[in-house]
Amino acid sequence: MARQASAEQYEDKFPRSREMFERAEGMVPRGVAHDAWQVSPFPLFMTRARGSHIWDVDGNEFIDYFGGHGGKVLGHAHPVVVQAAKEQLEKGVQFGTCCDLMLDWAGIIQKLIPSAERVEFTNSGTEAVMLGVRLARAYTGRKKIIRFQFHFAGAYDAVMVGYKKPFQVSVSGGVLPSAVEDTIVLPMNEEAVLEEALRNRDVAAVMVEAAGASSGVVGIKPSFYQTMRELTEKYGTLLLFDEIVTGFRYSPGGVQAAVGVTPDLTTLGKGISGVMPGAGAIVGKKNVMEMFLFKDEDWNRYQRVSHFGTFNANPLCAASGIAYLNVIATGQPTQDANRNARKLRDGMQGKLDEREIPGCIYDSNFSVVHVYLGKCDLQGQCARVVCLNAGKERPSDVGEALYRNFALHGVKSAARGYDLYVSAVHSGEDLKRTMKAFGNCLDTMIEEKTLR
Numbered sequence: 001m002a003r004q005a006s007a008e009q010y011e012d013k014f015p016r017s018r019e020m021f022e023r024a025e026g027m028v029p030r031g032v033a034h035d036a037w038q039v040s041p042f043p044l045f046m047t048r049a050r051g052s053h054i055w056d057v058d059g060n061e062f063i064d065y066f067g068g069h070g071g072k073v074l075g076h077a078h079p080v081v082v083q084a085a086k087e088q089l090e091k092g093v094q095f096g097t098c099c100d101l102m103l104d105w106a107g108i109i110q111k112l113i114p115s116a117e118r119v120e121f122t123n124s125g126t127e128a129v130m131l132g133v134r135l136a137r138a139y140t141g142r143k144k145i146i147r148f149q150f151h152f153a154g155a156y157d158a159v160m161v162g163y164k165k166p167f168q169v170s171v172s173g174g175v176l177p178s179a180v181e182d183t184i185v186l187p188m189n190e191e192a193v194l195e196e197a198l199r200n201r202d203v204a205a206v207m208v209e210a211a212g213a214s215s216g217v218v219g220i221k222p223s224f225y226q227t228m229r230e231l232t233e234k235y236g237t238l239l240l241f242d243e244i245v246t247g248f249r250y251s252p253g254g255v256q257a258a259v260g261v262t263p264d265l266t267t268l269g270k271g272i273s274g275v276m277p278g279a280g281a282i283v284g285k286k287n288v289m290e291m292f293l294f295k296d297e298d299w300n301r302y303q304r305v306s307h308f309g310t311f312n313a314n315p316l317c318a319a320s321g322i323a324y325l326n327v328i329a330t331g332q333p334t335q336d337a338n339r340n341a342r343k344l345r346d347g348m349q350g351k352l353d354e355r356e357i358p359g360c361i362y363d364s365n366f367s368v369v370h371v372y373l374g375k376c377d378l379q380g381q382c383a384r385v386v387c388l389n390a391g392k393e394r395p396s397d398v399g400e401a402l403y404r405n406f407a408l409h410g411v412k413s414a415a416r417g418y419d420l421y422v423s424a425v426h427s428g429e430d431l432k433r434t435m436k437a438f439g440n441c442l443d444t445m446i447e448e449k450t451l452r
Helices: 006-013 015-024 079-091 101-112 125-140 191-198 222-234 254-259 286-292 297-302 315-328 332-354 396-408 428-447
Strands: 046-050 053-056 061-064 118-122 144-148 183-186 203-209 238-242 265-268 280-284 359-362 368-373 419-421
Touching (some): 006 396, 101 315, 118 125, 144 191, 191 222
Antiparallel strands (some): 265 280, 359 368
């Protein structure tokens, strides 16, 4: 009897998820609430999560490696965070005015993030990016912003180019050409190209995903951080680090603390609250952040950067964020997550090597493990930490096949399968099971001729 194909096994193993997806298609456009959750033939619907594990509607248990889109260094439902949220729920979640917890929350962010001389809370990371661009333009009086190829920065119109090829074409319909005409997209790690783009002194900000494109899929040369800092200062341009994923994960103070380069502005998101929905922040140097200040009537009307948001610094996120960041501030969770990622990276690489499959498992120098399946001209020339191969491709159909096969073996990855966000609470047994699952996935994908 012929062995059942993995795609068929997936459909058979997760019938309630299939049923819910079919129902969702009649209610929610595309059947999911986030583009990154879409996967063929259907995504998994989850019902609860705790620690490093998550459970679906069919009762299956998985080791989770997406962790709130990378924001849960402490795993799901950490008891300290849960207790803080429970206590605050009874006191209220939105006061319509300032809450006392805002001060402690901002204080610990200032303590951890070097650039956070001032903290402006937002409702999300996308809003933080939006305000960051607005601040930079208002402060410098310039229009243009620079982004780098393959870097992701959320859903704001001005940053909707650069994430995918062709780089100067918006990744979404409905974005006016005028919204992106002042956004310049450059290749990463090329000093001469960056300096030439800055030479006219008309660029408000250089925006960079701080560990490299898409949480380090394509990394940044260690020396290029200082290059960006020196060139932006030379030409009067602000340097903006997007640390929505890397803030509090790469190190307690993000990439900037680890590499010793302080930007003018930093966007923060899910990580400031341990992924309690409704939180983000734009933080930065005092002189730039003073664009938010109220002054005289003319300033307030024509120069000041205005900012509204019903859930800015709301008490529920503040309470959760204080509890979460106090644990992060010890430094131990980041060390544990990074150590776990290194173990997983090496174990998964071993599974590739045993099968003589060309490819690389690397970790971007922090707790995100990336999978690349294919030949690489740089292979054997790096330490599998920072990948500088911007030309490598990771086909979506192969990534979806990896996702499905991981799921069949009790591992939940991002919907394209290639990226695993490792937490401080993944156990040694979790890692061993994941390595074994990866080997099984490879065997199936070889048998089914999925690997190219």
